[in-house]
Every structure is written in C-alpha cells, then in structure tokens.
Amino acid sequence: MTTRERPSVLELQRQLNAGETTSEELIEQALARIADPEGEGSRAFTAVWADQARAAARASDTLRAAGLARSELEGLPISVKDLFDVAGKVTRAGSAVRRDAPPAERHATAVERLVRAGAVLIGHTNMTEFAFSGLGLNPHYGTPSSPWDRARRRIPGGSSSGAGVSVADGMAVAALGTDTGGSIRIPSAFCGLTGFKPTAARIPSQGAFPLSTTLDSSGPLATTVDCCAIIDAILADEQRPLPRALPASELRLALVQTLVFEGADDHVRLTIERAVDHLRKQGVTIDEIEIPEFLELADINRKGGIVCAEAYSVHRDILAQQGEQYDPRVVSRILRGKESDAADYIELMSRRQQWIAAVEARLRHYDALLMPTVPVVAPIIAELEASDEAYFKANSLILRNPGIINFLDGCALSLPCHRIGEAPVGLMVAGPGYTDDHILDVGRSLEGMLER
Numbered sequence: 001m002t003t004r005e006r007p008s009v010l011e012l013q014r015q016l017n018a019g020e021t022t023s024e025e026l027i028e029q030a031l032a033r034i035a036d037p038e039g040e041g042s043r044a045f046t047a048v049w050a051d052q053a054r055a056a057a058r059a060s061d062t063l064r065a066a067g068l069a070r071s072e073l074e075g076l077p078i079s080v081k082d083l084f085d086v087a088g089k090v091t092r093a094g095s096a097v098r099r100d101a102p103p104a105e106r107h108a109t110a111v112e113r114l115v116r117a118g119a120v121l122i123g124h125t126n127m128t129e130f131a132f133s134g135l136g137l138n139p140h141y142g143t144p145s146s147p148w149d150r151a152r153r154r155i156p157g158g159s160s161s162g163a164g165v166s167v168a169d170g171m172a173v174a175a176l177g178t179d180t181g182g183s184i185r186i187p188s189a190f191c192g193l194t195g196f197k198p199t200a201a202r203i204p205s206q207g208a209f210p211l212s213t214t215l216d217s218s219g220p221l222a223t224t225v226d227c228c229a230i231i232d233a234i235l236a237d238e239q240r241p242l243p244r245a246l247p248a249s250e251l252r253l254a255l256v257q258t259l260v261f262e263g264a265d266d267h268v269r270l271t272i273e274r275a276v277d278h279l280r281k282q283g284v285t286i287d288e289i290e291i292p293e294f295l296e297l298a299d300i301n302r303k304g305g306i307v308c309a310e311a312y313s314v315h316r317d318i319l320a321q322q323g324e325q326y327d328p329r330v331v332s333r334i335l336r337g338k339e340s341d342a343a344d345y346i347e348l349m350s351r352r353q354q355w356i357a358a359v360e361a362r363l364r365h366y367d368a369l370l371m372p373t374v375p376v377v378a379p380i381i382a383e384l385e386a387s388d389e390a391y392f393k394a395n396s397l398i399l400r401n402p403g404i405i406n407f408l409d410g411c412a413l414s415l416p417c418h419r420i421g422e423a424p425v426g427l428m429v430a431g432p433g434y435t436d437d438h439i440l441d442v443g444r445s446l447e448g449m450l451e452r
Contacts (some may be wrong), residue, residue, distance in 0.1 A: 001147070003171045005401035009227040013072050016064060023057040023064070023075030023120060026173075030077040030122055033171045040169055043144035044162040046082045046092055048123040053077065056120045061117070072230045074118035079161050079172035082124035083131060084108040084218075085207040086413050090185035093209040094127040094159070096140045096325045097318060108207025110218045113254045117234045122172050125162030127241060129327045131178060131211045132311060132334065134162030134186045134399040135384060135391065139444060140326050146190045147425055154378035157187035157398070163221050164191035174222040178208065180215045180307060182373075182402025185414035187220050188383055189373040189426025194447070195414045196228035196440070197222045197405065198434045203235045211312040214349075225413065225444045232436070240437065246367075247414045248283035251445060253429075254366040255286050259294045266374035271425040272372050275417040275450055284451045288371065293358050293403060300351050306407075309345050312337025329391060356408055362430045368442045373414040373426030374398050389437050401428065409433040412445040417450050 008016070015021045031050050034041035039049075069075075080086060085104035092098045093244035104374045107115060115121065126141050128134075136158030137143045139197030144165040156165050164187030167175050177184045179197040188195025196219045205217040210216055220231035229243050247288065255276060261269065280286055303309075311334045320338040325329060340348070351437040382402060384391045405412045405428070410432035429446060 001168065006167070006170060006223045008224045009072050009076065009222065009230055010062045012076060012141065012173060013074070016075055016334065023060040024054065026075065027053050027057040027120055027122070028076055030171050033169055033441070034123070040144040040165050041171060043142040044126055044165040044169070044171060045079070045123045046126050046162070047089060047143050049089070049121060053120050053122050054395040055357060060118055060120060062101050069324040070118035071234060072118070073234065075227060076119060077126045078114055079122050079170075079175040080111060080161050081160050081175070082127055082179045082322075083209040084111050084176060085180065086111055086121060089124065091209060092124070094129040094138055094141065095132070097322050104207070105313070106207070109204040110208065113234050114176065118333045125160070125175060127161055127163070129330045130209070130311070131159040131183060132139040132314070132330045133158050134182050134402075134452060135395055135396055136187065136277075137381065137384060137391070143381055145381060146424070147188075147192065147379065149362060155190065155381050155384065157190035157374070159183040160187050160221065164188060164193060166377050167193055167221050168184070174220050175229055177219060177221050178211075179217045179402070179406070180211045180220060181399045181406050184217070184219050184221055184397060185373050185402045185426065186411060187321060187430060188414040189416075190424055192416045192418070192424040193221050193414075194224055194228055194231055194416065197402070197412050198232055198436050199411045200406075200409060202436065210310070210314055212307045214306050217406070218315045225415070225440060225447050228413070229440045229444075230326065231298075233441070243440040245448050246441055246445045248279075248445070249297055251367050251441075251442065252285045252287070252365065253370050254363065254448035255370045256287045256291055256294070257288050258290045258292060260371040260404075261375065261384055263397050264372060265422055267373050267377055268375055271418050271422070272427060274372070275427055277451055278451045284449070285445075287366075287445070289362070291359060291362055293355055293362075296355065297404065297407065300348065300355065301409040303344055306348065306352070307347070308333060308337040310337070315389055329388065343446065347426050352407065356432075359408055364430060367431075369428070369430045371430070373402060373428040375401065377423040378438040379424070400429065405430045411436045411439050413439060413451065415443060415447055416452070
C-alpha cells in the first residue's frame with residue numbers, strides 16, 4: 001500500500017463519524033490482510049488477538065453510536081511490538097527464550113493508555129530478538145520483508161520490524177514500537193512510513209522488556225505527522241493541539257554534513273538532495289553545517305557504549321542459563337557489555353553529558369537538524385542471513401545516524417521523502433531533548449512541502 005492508499009487516523013475518524021465504515025469493518029479488513037497466505041502477516045505478527053479485537057470493535061461502535069468516542073484512536077486497529085506487556089499474553093521480545101514465559105499480569109503503561117483511548121489491539125508484532133539490531137532479522141519467528149521490491153525480499157528495518165510492515169501493509173492503522181538506536185525510525189524509513197522517536201523520559205517504560213534503560217524510547221509508526229502526534233500525546237498522557245504548519249520563511253534548518261552521508265548510496269543521496277532543494281525553493285532556510293562532535297562518538301562508545309553495558313546487566317543471568325537459545329548475532333553484541341566496568345560506565349555517562357551540551361550549543365539557532373534517517377536502501381534479507389560480515393557491516397551503518405539522536409537524548413521524526421514507486425528513503429528531522437512539540441510542528445510543515 002502507498003501513502004495515498006493508507007488513510008490517516010483523522011481520515012478514518014471522519015469516515016467512522018460519518019457512518020461510512022465501522023470499527024468492526026476496519027478490524028475485519030486488518031485481520032484479513034494478516035491472514036492472507038500471500039502476505040507478510042505470519043512473519044509480521046507473533047500473535048494475533050482476533051476474538052479480543054472483534055469484541056473491542058463491537059464495544060467501540062456501541063460507544064460511538066452513543067456519542068462517547070474516547071479519542072482519535074477510537075475503534076482503530078493498532079499493533080503492539082512484542083516487548084510490551086499485554087495482560088494475559090506472553091511477551092516474547094522476539095526470543096525463543098521467552099516462548100513459554102508466563103502471561104503478563106497487566107498491560108504496560110503505554111499499552112494501557114492506548115486501550116483507555118479506545119484503540120483496538122490487533123496483535124503482537126515481530127521484532128529483532130530483544131530489540132538488539134537495526135535490521136529486523138529474526139531466526140526464531142521469521143523476517144517480514146519491506147513493502148518495496150518484495151520479490152527480492154528486502155529487510156524491513158529493526159528492531160520494530162513487524163510494526164513497520166503491519167502499517168505498511170494495512171494490517172494496522174498505526175503501531176506501537178520502541179527506539180533505542182533507531183528502531184522506530186529505521187523501519188519507518190524502509191517501509192515508507194512516518195515514525196516518531198520522542199524524548200525517552202516522556203513516555204513511561206513500565207511493562208516494556210528493556211534493552212537500555214537509559215536510551216529506550218516508546219513511540220508510533222504511522223502514516224502522517226498528525227497520526228504520530230495524536231498517538232504520542234496519548235502515550236505521554238498529555239493534552240495538546242495537533243501540530244501546526246509553520247510558514248516556510250520562518251524555518252531555519254541545519255543539514256548536517258559530518259559523518260551522516262558517509263557510505264550513502266546514490267539513491268539516498270540524490271533523494272535527500274532533491275528534497276532539500278525543493279524545501280529551499282519553498283522558502284525554507286537550510287544551512288549546511290559541520291558538527292565535529294559526531295566524530296567523537298566512536299571513541300566515546302569504543303567499549304560498546306550505553307546499550308551494551310545496560311543490555312548485559314539485563315541478560316547476564318539469562319545467558320548463563322539459556323544462552324544457547326539466543327540468536328548468536330545478538331549474543332555477540334550483548335557480551336560486549338562485559339568490557340565495561342563501573343568506572344568505564346560512569347566515565348561514559350559523564351562524557352555523554354558534555355557531548356550533549358556541546359551539540360546542543362551548535363543547534364541553538366536552528367529549528368531542527370536534517371539528515372538521512374538511513375544512508376542506504378534496504379538490503380536483501382538473504383544476503384545478510386548468509387554472511388556475518390555483511391550483517392554486522394549493514395547493522396553498524398544503518399544504526400549510525402538514528403543512534404546519534406538517541407545519544408543526544410533528543411527527539412526525531414523520519415519522514416518519507418522519496419517519490420511514489422521509488423525505493424523508500426527517510427528524511428530525519430531531529431532536535432534536542434524536550435523539543436518534541438516543536439519537532440512535530442517542523443515535521444508537519446515539511447510534510448506539506450515535500451514533493452512526492
């Protein structure tokens with residue numbers, strides 16, 4: 001499905017309110033797409049809650065008929081990444097280790113807020129094991145392919161792989177994902193979606209299986225910036241208006257030149273250049289800037305960084321008992337956390353704060369940073385499955401740009417900027433921590449100007 005074929009949250013609410021469709025009809029359409037034997041549903045989902053979703057849809061239609069719609073998500077099918085607890089369901093976190101884990105006793109906070117808002121939970125979506133890769137490959141539950149060039153089966157991006165495919169293929173209107181180093185924005189870029197990584201501390205993480213307690217962020221993958229903003233407000237339990245489109249003449253953006261274009265393929269480079277040129281013609285001021293601090297990250301994270309240290313603290317006991325059941329490529333990254341002792345970790349966190357202050361000072365006069373979300377088009381699944389060297393090289397490159405914003409403790413959108421029919425490319429629009437509302441405003445502005 002293309003962006004034009006995927007209706008937004010607001011368009012679907014208009015149709016529901018006008019009686020042009022019902023929640024029950026939307027749920028049946030979603031379930032039919034998941035069950036399609038020619039589709040990706042069996043790889044995109046690890047569990048489908050058909051009976052529960054149908055019951056929730058009937059209840060939603062009854063409430064709407066009584067004038068009691070709870071939010072803009074009322075009655076819409078939403079998928080949930082399989083590391084969020086859903087009451088009565090097993091949270092597998094993409095791992096065979098947790099295949100027989102006890103069902104969750106209660107919803108994760110983010111899930112509870114979606115349910116309170118009237119969202120209809122359609123199922124748990126597949127993911128990289130324990131969320132520890134940007135590619136989306138899963139040897140335990142299969143790997144869904146991105147919607148582009150499906151005949152050759154390209155990666156969907158990770159770790160929220162099933163989340164991206166569920167929205168791209170119309171199996172859900174939006175998805176709840178997580179982002180520790182790009183895991184919302186990467187599948188959004190590869191699947192032609194809009195994804196939003198909020199400032200990490202804004203969305204409670206209770207009930208979500210952790211990768212890095214410092215960097216984990218929860219947020220939406222959807223069709224438009226408005227869709228993401230609606231879901232983000234619900235997840236943060238905030239009341240705020242929809243993003244406003246700012247006049248082009250008022251926008252001053254920074255197009256980063258340092259590091260983020262290294263290794264970029266021709267299609268991504270040309271697509272970003274075309275998008276930037278078009279925005280400039282619309283009146284947006286875009287300065288090309290260097291951020292030399294980006295070059296310091298390799299040294300700061302030389303022992304695996306925050307993610308490996310914190311992931312090892314989560315998994316060391318489980319690895320000692322069930323390590324043979326893990327994806328070996330995931331284990332190898334987790335075990336890098338053994339390289340850091342307490343002093344290393346304290347030094348790393350101190351250097352991070354200094355680094356954040358230096359980068360924020362460079363951004364003081366700009367509304368947002370621009371860069372490619374991912375510098376390459378989605379690689380072919382089989383090629384990465386066949387080669388550890390290709391896998392780790394692609395993983396490092398694909399995580400690089402979005403991971404910068406996680407280290408910054410910032411927030412970011414990935415906006416599709418490719419032309420319809422071309423390989424999907426994401427344009428990242430990012431800012432420092434707690435500038436979420438402004439980044440959504442900027443993203444809404446650019447979304448309306450991008451030529452697709």
